[in-house]
Amino acid sequence: MGQILVVDDEQSMREFLSICLRRAGHTVAVAKSGADALETLKSTPIDVVVTDLKMPGEVDGLALLQTIKKGKLRPNHGSAPTKIDPEVILVTAYATADTAIAAMKQGAYDYLTKPFQVDEINAVIDRALEKRALVAENIALRDRVAGRARLANLLGKSRAMQNVFELIGKIASARTSVLITGESGTGKELVARALHSEGSRAKEPFIAVNCGAIPEELMESELFGHKKGAFTGAISDHPGMFQEASGGTLFLDEIGELSPSLQVKLLRVLQERKVKPVGASDELEVDVRVIAATNRELEAEVARGAFRADLYYRLNVIEIRLPPLRQRREDIPLLAEHFLRRFSTEHGRTVRLSSEAMRKLEGHDFPGNVRELENMLERAVALSSSDIIGATDLPDVKASKVNDQIPSEFPRDGIDLDRLIADYERGWVQRALDQTGGVRKKAAALLGISFRSLRYRLDKLGFDKGPDEPNEE
Numbered sequence: 209m210g211q212i213l214v215v216d217d218e219q220s221m222r223e224f225l226s227i228c229l230r231r232a233g234h235t236v237a238v239a240k241s242g243a244d245a246l247e248t249l250k251s252t253p254i255d256v257v258v259t260d261l262k263m264p265g266e267v268d269g270l271a272l273l274q275t276i277k278k279g280k281l282r283p284n285h286g287s288a289p290t291k292i293d294p295e296v297i298l299v300t301a302y303a304t305a306d307t308a309i310a311a312m313k314q315g316a317y318d319y320l321t322k323p324f325q326v327d328e329i330n331a332v333i334d335r336a337l338e339k340r341a342l343v344a345e346n347i348a349l350r351d352r353v354a355g356r357a358r359l360a361n362l363l364g365k366s367r368a369m370q371n372v373f374e375l376i377g378k379i380a381s382a383r384t385s386v387l388i389t390g391e392s393g394t395g396k397e398l399v400a401r402a403l404h405s406e407g408s409r410a411k412e413p414f415i416a417v418n419c420g421a422i423p424e425e426l427m428e429s430e431l432f433g434h435k436k437g438a439f440t441g442a443i444s445d446h447p448g449m450f451q452e453a454s455g456g457t458l459f460l461d462e463i464g465e466l467s468p469s470l471q472v473k474l475l476r477v478l479q480e481r482k483v484k485p486v487g488a489s490d491e492l493e494v495d496v497r498v499i500a501a502t503n504r505e506l507e508a509e510v511a512r513g514a515f516r517a518d519l520y521y522r523l524n525v526i527e528i529r530l531p532p533l534r535q536r537r538e539d540i541p542l543l544a545e546h547f548l549r550r551f552s553t554e555h556g557r558t559v560r561l562s563s564e565a566m567r568k569l570e571g572h573d574f575p576g577n578v579r580e581l582e583n584m585l586e587r588a589v590a591l592s593s594s595d596i597i598g599a600t601d602l603p604d605v606k607a608s609k610v611n612d613q614i615p616s617e618f619p620r621d622g623i624d625l626d627r628l629i630a631d632y633e634r635g636w637v638q639r640a641l642d643q644t645g646g647v648r649k650k651a652a653a654l655l656g657i658s659f660r661s662l663r664y665r666l667d668k669l670g671f672d673k674g675p676d677e678p679n680e681e
Contacts, residue, residue: 209233210255210337213294215245215272217263225258228326229333242267246275254294256317256336258329261300261307269298270311277315292343295336299324312558312595339560342545362398363543366536366642372399372528379526380407385478387463387523388501390530393579396501397461399528403499404457412456415449420465427470429486432477438487450483450494457497463523464504464515475519498523508624533574533581535635538642540570540581547582548597551589559589564599634669637662641671 212234214225222238229236237252239245242263248254257276261269273296298311301322311319317336320329346363364370379386380403388396397416404414422430429438433448449458460466466474477483478498482491500523509515533540544561552559561569574580588601636655644650652662 209235210333210340211235211237211253212333213237213239213245213248213252213254213257213259215239215242215257215259215263215269216299217241217260221260225329228329232330232333234333241265242269242272245272249276249294255340256333257294257296258333259296259298261298261311262302269300270314272296273298273311273314273316292340295340297329297332297336313556315558317558335560335563339545342541346542346546362395362402363546364536364539365542366531366539367646368531368536368638368642369539372530375526375528376402376406379403381409382407382526383497385497385523385525386499386528387506387526388499388528388530389506390503391532391577392503393574393577394530394532395578396503396530397459399530400457400459400461400499400501404459404497407497409456409497413453414457414459415453416459416461417449418461420462424467424470427467428473431470432473432483433485433488435485435487438485442487446485448483448485450477450496451492453494453496455495457499460498460500462502463500464502464506464509468516471516471519475516475522478519478522505624505627508627531638532635533577535638536642537570537639541566543578543581544569544585547585548589551586555589557589557595559592559595559597562596562598565597565602568599568602630669633665637665637669637671 209232212229214222214229214236215238216222216225217240219240222240226236226238237248237254239248242259243265245257245259246267249257257272259269259272263269267275276293276296279293295317296315297318297320298316299320299322300307307319317339318332320332345365362373364372376399386400386403388399390396400416401414404410417430419427429442429446429448431449433451434442434446436442436444460474477494480491481495482493484491506515506520506524510517510520533543544566548559548561569581569584576583584602585597587603588597592601594601637651640651640654641648644654648662648666649659652659655662657665
């Protein structure tokens with residue numbers, strides 16, 4: 209339930225809306241003019257403003273909306289000012305397409321025409337409160353890690369993502385190498401940038417390189433630099449990425465793509481903290497923190513001889529494993545709201561998702577993870593002619609079945625069946641824990657197993673044991 213401000217110059221309408229909204233469980237304040245509403249907003253935290261469009265005086269409904277959206281009417285709530293503006297719903301008996309468009313462009317949440325049904329106004333207010341709650345939750349989660357602008361795209365309320373945020377906070381200022389693992393599209397570079405921007409090297413360079421995007425014959429020069437004349441086309445000295453990142457962070461994305469010969473040279477740089485440019489006779493000292501990322505299982509690559517074990521352990525001093533989006537579905541509304549706000553700004557529109565569209569997103573497995581969700585919403589905003597994106601505006605998606613994930617042919621080098629089964633089991637256990645807020649007895653019930661069996665699996669799969677729950681047995 210929310211704190212609602214009703215603004216109307218007609219007493220009968222103020223009383224009618226007050227009665228209806230209080231019956232729905234809301235706390236209601238009233239104002240008989242736009243000027244009175246401004247005074248109320250300066251001193252009282254309000255979630256939703258329901259205002260008449262046509263009112264006497266200098267401050268009508270549109271003027272009130274414009275003032276609210278400037279963000280200068282945020283009262284102190286506790287010890288800190290409120291961080292988000294109230295949502296505004298405009299009501300009028302004189303609706304035209306032009307006024308509706310003007311209101312939505314200036315930030316109104318919705319627009320209702322008199323006469324309206326009680327259920328209609330209640331439904332609109334409920335949706336406005338849901339949006340406000342998502343925005344507030346979004347802000348709170350970003351502020352917990354710090355640097356709201358720096359972590360604008362790194363969002364999540366799930367336990368798995370909270371663990372990632374806490375780990376970032378602990379190791380951001382360390383010099384230690386970090387290996388970020390996870391499927392494509394989970395946000396590995398965002399985590400690398402957060403580690404850099406939250407640490408003591410934040411004011412120094414952050415250099416990112418995709419190890420799979422640069423031809424092998426050029427990669428050594430790109431990483432370590434070269435001297436003039438070292439090879440055909442080397443018309444001048446080139447510093448290389450290690451030197452360019454001096455004092456800061458070098459992010460090596462898709463590290464599993466690095467050739468065996470370059471793995472040896474990278475290992476030496478990490479051990480000696482020195483680089484030798486191609487064609488040079490002397491080594492140069494470098495002070496660089498290396499963060500690597502991969503969507504491969506490097507431990508399996510080491511086992512089959514495709515990646516050096518000594519380099520793997522040198523890079524994997526601390527591992528940050530990012531969960532796929534299908535294992536943290538509760539984060540989908542937060543991410544969707546964030547992307548919609550961004551694309552709405554880019555297109556000069558106010559766009560939101562219908563409840564049916566949100567349910568469709570929450571039911572999708574997102575093999576492309578957060579990147580797929582972002583692309584899906586960007587496409588929907590660009591192609592939709594309405595400011596409400598419905599389920600039909602989204603591409604046809606479905607939750608995948610186990611058989612859908614099995615390739616038609618075995619990989620050339622076979623598979624690690626035990627690991628695949630463990631990963632699948634770990635995903636369902638994590639989802640059950642997330643859905644039950646970490647209450648293991650409830651999680652066991654969701655999984656259809658005994659509490660004792662869940663404890664065994666938590667230990668086998670490497671989950672934190674956590675505090676014992678009362679009456680466990």
